[in-house]
Amino acid sequence: MKYSLLISAVINNLAIMTSSFLLGYFFTVRSMIKNTNTPASPMESYRLNKTQETIIGISYGLFSFLLSLNTIQLDTWHRIDARYIFIYLVVFYVSFYSGCISSIVLILAKSWQYYLTGISLFSIEFFNNIIFTLIVLLISYFFSKKKEHIWKKLFCFLLLFFVFRTLLLRMYLPDLFERNVGWQLLFYYAIMSLLLITTVYFIEMSLKTIVSINVFQITSMKDPLTKLFNRQALDTYIEFLSLNRKIPDNTTISITTIDLDSFKKINDQFGHSAGDAALYHFSKLLKSDVFHSSHIYRLGGDEFLIIHHYSPEQVEWELKNLLTLVQNTPFHYENHTLPIRLSIGTIHTRMSKDFKLAEAIKQSDTALYQAKKQYENSLVSYHK
Numbered sequence: 562m563k564y565s566l567l568i569s570a571v572i573n574n575l576a577i578m579t580s581s582f583l584l585g586y587f588f589t590v591r592s593m594i595k596n597t598n599t600p601a602s603p604m605e606s607y608r609l610n611k612t613q614e615t616i617i618g619i620s621y622g623l624f625s626f627l628l629s630l631n632t633i634q635l636d637t638w639h640r641i642d643a644r645y646i647f648i649y650l651v652v653f654y655v656s657f658y659s660g661c662i663s664s665i666v667l668i669l670a671k672s673w674q675y676y677l678t679g680i681s682l683f684s685i686e687f688f689n690n691i692i693f694t695l696i697v698l699l700i701s702y703f704f705s706k707k708k709e710h711i712w713k714k715l716f717c718f719l720l721l722f723f724v725f726r727t728l729l730l731r732m733y734l735p736d737l738f739e740r741n742v743g744w745q746l747l748f749y750y751a752i753m754s755l756l757l758i759t760t761v762y763f764i765e766m767s768l769k770t771i772v773s774i775n776v777f778q779i780t781s782m783k784d785p786l787t788k789l790f791n792r793q794a795l796d797t798y799i800e801f802l803s804l805n806r807k808i809p810d811n812t813t814i815s816i817t818t819i820d821l822d823s824f825k826k827i828n829d830q831f832g833h834s835a836g837d838a839a840l841y842h843f844s845k846l847l848k849s850d851v852f853h854s855s856h857i858y859r860l861g862g863d864e865f866l867i868i869h870h871y872s873p874e875q876v877e878w879e880l881k882n883l884l885t886l887v888q889n890t891p892f893h894y895e896n897h898t899l900p901i902r903l904s905i906g907t908i909h910t911r912m913s914k915d916f917k918l919a920e921a922i923k924q925s926d927t928a929l930y931q932a933k934k935q936y937e938n939s940l941v942s943y944h945k
Contacts, residue, residue, distance in 0.1 A: 609655070618659035621647045622666025629671060643756050644671075645697045649718060652701035653711075654764065664698045689729060696725050715761055723750050784859045786837055787844035795858045795866065799918045815869040815876040816918070816925040817907040822937065824863035827899055835894045842892045843901060849886070852879055866922065873909040877942060880905055884938050904932040910945040 609617070629644035644667060652660035671690045680686055700721050704714040727746065782794035821843060828836035840863065847857050847865065856868040869876045884903065891898045906929030908921055924943060932941040 611658070614656050614659045615662055617655050618651065618662025619666055621651050621659070622663035623670065625663060625667040626670035626674075629667075629674075643753060645694065645722075646753070646757050646760065648694065648697050649701045649757065650760065650764070652698065653705050653714075657702050657705065660698055660701060664694050668694055693726065693729055696729075697722065700725070711761070711765065715758065719750075719754055719757065722753070726750075787840055787859050789844055789847070789865070790856065790858045792858065792860050795860070798856065798868075812870070812912045813872055813909065814912055814916075814921070815871075815873060815907055815909045816921045817867040817869065817876070817880060817905060818922070818925040818929040819865040819867070820904045820929055820933065821863035821901065822904055822933070823900060823902040827894075831894060831897070831899075835899070838894050839892055839899065839901060842890075843887070846883065846886055846890060852883075855879075866925070868918075873942075873944065876907065876909065877940075880907065880940055880942075884940065888938065902937045904929055904935075904938075905940040906930065906932050907940070907942040908945060909942065 625644045625647040628647065629642045631642065648660055648663055648667070651663050668691055672687060675681075675684070675687055675690075700718055704718050707714055709717075730746075782790055782797065784791045821839065824836060824839060827839050840859075843865075844859065847867075852867065852869075855870075858866045858868075860866055869879075884905070887901050887903060892901050893899075906925050906927065908924040908928055910916070910921055910924075924945065928941045928943050932939045935941070
């Protein structure tokens with residue numbers, strides 16, 4: 562019966578730690594993706610801001626306090642808890658700032674508990690709570706900065722954790738070691754190690770799954786030749802804007818469609834390899850410093866699309882610079898210098914409740930069609 566209760570308590574602590582940490586982590590990632598204003602694709606990387614880090618720190622400080630209440634009873638006289646594990650996890654997987662917030666919340670919550678239960682704020686329990694919480698925080702920060710394998714850092718952390726824990730117990734409770742409690746301490750360290758190692762294992766497996774999914778999605782959204790976003794990425798962005806629009810109304814947005822007029826001639830005269838080389842050459846120009854904060858897509862064949870989120874004047878200036886850059890950057894294939902000729906159509910409009918990106922793209926195609934009717938390397942723009 563005693564061992565079944567012990568195993569049950571260990572499993573409960575493990576479930577609390579793993580589920581709460583993973584839930585918080587995935588909720589944060591989902592929230593960042595959902596609330597980001599204008600990502601080039603849903604797979605962009607985002608950093609936590611201070612507000613998010615503070616909320617995480619407070620949350621896991623409270624979770625740490627919960628773990629301190631969910632004690633594991635070793636025998637009639639000895640109980641242990643796993644309150645310090647969350648501090649390590651938050652420092653390693655979120656930030657040192659969040660770890661500091663968690664530590665402060667844990668110290669305040671435990672102090673409040675001691676006060677309510679009549680324990681003096683000058684007692685051993687009170688000082689042990691403060692000092693060892695800060696020690697765990699600093700050890701976690703120290704190893705989080707080490708460029709070592711995650712498991713090596715974890716085992717080094719556990720070793721220092723056990724050393725400092727034993728020293729503090731010997732300092733505050735010298736008579737404890739006269740009661741032959743060595744096996745209880747070993748049991749405590751074993752359970753702490755089991756809880757932390759198992760939790761980190763689950764987290765690492767989950768993160769590897771996330772990375773694998775991200776790599777797959779990023780690969781599927783990139784054109785293999787030009788490394789620009791493809792039509793699937795554009796469709797995803799259209800859906801993103803329709804479901805999660807955070808761009809304020811009346812914000813300027815411009816859609817540009819570009820066609821390589823000389824592509825078919827190059828393909829017919831020099832073969833598909835020359836056509837691919839021309840597309841790659843042009844994509845490098847698109848990815849140069851001409852465009853700032855623009856989303857660039859290759860829709861297929863010789864058709865490209867750019868989404869701009871700044872003023873029409875800036876867009877027009879950049880497109881004219883692109884035409885100049887293309888004319889001044891010759892395309893060489895084998896022993897030939899081949900001209901690249903463009904037609905550009907763009908539509909300048911504003912975001913509103915009724916705005917539909919797919920409709921704006923059609924209007925940009927109309928402007929492109931008008932540009933094709935004009936002279937080579939022409940630009941036609943509409944304002945709506």
